[in-house]
Amino acid sequence: MHEFILGAEVMHSIMQTVNQVAKHDVNVLITGESGTGKELVAKIIHLQSPRAENPFVPVNSGILSGLMFEDKLFGHEKGAFTGAICQEKGCFEMADKGTLFLDEVSDLPLENQIDFLRVLEDFCFHRIGGNEIIEVDVRIISATNKDLKNEVKKGLFREDLFYRLHVVPIYVPPLRDRKNVIPKMVDRFLNQSAINFKKPKPAVKPEVIDLFCRYDWPGNVRELKNLLERVFILNDYDTISVEHLPSDFLWHFKDPHRIKDLEEIRSEAEKKAIMDTLHRLAGDKEKTAKILRISPRTLRYKLQKYNIKYERSSKPPI
Template identity: 65%
Template sequence: MNEFVIDCNSMREIMKVVRQVACYDVNVLIMGESGTGKEMLAKIIHLQSPRASRPFVPVNCGILSGMMFEDKLFGHEKGAFTGAVEQSIGCFEAAHGGTLFLDEVAELPIDNQVDFLRVLEDFRFMRIGGRELIQVDVRVISATNKDLKEEIRKGLFREDLFYRLQVIPIYLPPLRDRKNAVPGMVAYFMNQFEAIYKKNKPRLHDEVIDLFVRYDWPGNIRELKNLLERIFIISSDKAVGVDDLPPDFLWHFREPSKTMDLAEIREKAETRAILEVLRRTGGDREKASKLLKISPRTLRHKLQKYDIRVDRNANGAPPLDS
């Protein structure tokens, strides 16, 4: 299984809680935005529990309602309804001895919540069309990206079910609130892709990492991982600079121009040109100033004024002849 990167204090605190609760059969509710690693964390809790060798069964609570939902969770007997040609077991039975992961639990249809709560009390239920009570031994972990308290206020989620599910609440912070974890995550995923694709990982310029730290990652770790995979696939032997990043990602940093401030426009245009030329000359200021048709002194002045910092030969590109 993939490793769970723990690269900041908030994650270390979370892992402390995970170690404390994993061995007990308490219900855990993992909250966090999409892509923060809720399912991955649920699996880790399962794997650190005495149930590790038994099944981990994820069920998406958002996709079914009514009888279909009951069928998915509790199964049915042969002939229970039209189309029930064979007996079928549901997720509760499939997870027997292991862990049932209720993903997107806020989406659990309100009409199904009462029955569901009852089953969570004693883990006994009947398959649809069945007569026999079935007892299972499962540990329940749920996850949501919604604020369940808000759902309760809106009348969409039962309060009693909420308290049953969240004996231990765990909140996974969005990536923008743990930005110091970004460089470590980047390194981790790049190594992972290197192993998967059997190709050398590209070197990323410091400015690229800076940009990643500045970005807010609304899709969280999933978004970061997907972008890195894209960069990894299209990269050549050359180090990856800001200009090599996909345009749709760079677009997030485009500032809407509110004014027609000429000084500002000039500064942006000059900064771009200087960065580009320095990139092409491998950071050689002498050559860069010739290409820009300005004196090395003027170039030095502009670098200072616009606070432009460039590594010498940072991208390893061969200097252009001037």
């Protein structure tokens, strides 16, 4: 729960709904773009519910179809089909007394939707190849990044199943609609990385945050989290500045139709080489000039030209 960063007002109202629905076994349908935090919301509902001590079982609804899907959900008995060498439980049984999280539910194959609906009626089923009726006590939370109502209109999703799953809807907005949360997320994700990778947490220049707030984050929170992890792992700077961001990210801020001239490409490469060398030599300008085979005077000129401010540090060279 403490993992979840709220920030915007809309997220507080989501949390209010989460707290309400957690207490009761109602079916919840979480919608929102990929990477907005749907699975995290589902986990929080589970952890706030009386089922918290029991399993939370996520299933990706789209990757399997037909018998494979049935097998994944309901399990099989020994000898039920070639390769069924022993009895195996499906996700429904694994989630008994807990929560089954159906991710990307709009991708549930049409042919399997009816079986699924039937189980949701009474939570009774057979394992494939079995006669025993298995009864489970499972809470269903589903998520989709598509407009499920629209899938119903297109005939790709059963209307009856839609209403079954959609008892309480929760919409998680994209990150671009709650950009004020970005500074908090940056701070929290860097904290997490510092703990996970046992490295000191760097500071972040305000220009970096400005840039992050200008970007639309099509991959939402996941994209921001992954980018920060990448920058954190690949750099040892005390402060993250714009130059330390990956070029494929910075590319979003350039005019894609503009072709760089050779001078620009050369300058960028030069700047990067100087910064990297200085960094590796803990800011020793004399050695940097020597290694780059330029005179100290030329190095001073270039440091000024590219506005590189790198003071000699007490850290040992890498």
